Amino acid sequence: MRVVIQRVRWAKVEVDATTVGSIGPGLIVFLGVEDADDQEDADWLLRKLTQLRIFSDDAGQMNRSLLDIEGELLVISQFTLFAATKKGNRPSYVRAAGHAHAVPLYEYFVEQAAIKLSNRVATGVFGADMQVSSQNDGPVTITIDSKNKE
Numbered sequence: 001m002r003v004v005i006q007r008v009r010w011a012k013v014e015v016d017a018t019t020v021g022s023i024g025p026g027l028i029v030f031l032g033v034e035d036a037d038d039q040e041d042a043d044w045l046l047r048k049l050t051q052l053r054i055f056s057d058d059a060g061q062m063n064r065s066l067l068d069i070e071g072e073l074l075v076i077s078q079f080t081l082f083a084a085t086k087k088g089n090r091p092s093y094v095r096a097a098g099h100a101h102a103v104p105l106y107e108y109f110v111e112q113a114a115i116k117l118s119n120r121v122a123t124g125v126f127g128a129d130m131q132v133s134s135q136n137d138g139p140v141t142i143t144i145d146s147k148n149k150e
Helices: 039-050 101-118
Strands: 004-016 020-025 028-032 062-064 072-077 121-123 131-145
Touching: 004 072, 004 121, 020 072, 020 121, 039 101, 062 131, 072 101, 101 121
Parallel strands: 028 072, 072 121
Antiparallel strands: 004 020, 004 028, 004 131
């Protein structure tokens, strides 16, 4: 699994001009799933992103985690995170998992996040054309890949 996370003051996602998810201070998580991923990848990523110390403490230092600030999470499915751009100018998405594999893992990730964050989790609509709006905080943007644990 691969994620791009952004620290935000607020964020929302719309489908067909209707807001389907919104959060206050916290993180947007753009989540991509590949065929090699499983629940262990989802658990590792969730643990990592909820414990990353990327929120400011009283001294202005990034020493607090999403859990520490009781922040919210907006999870957006994003198969394009597995775009292969080596050849030509049209990205290939062959590494992105198909619906049969991706949807259950996405739903598992969201369910586990809701448990860990006491239901402070919003989502988009898997596979939909979504419009995401946010106010980045910092900005702080980080990529994490469960297969390349750096």
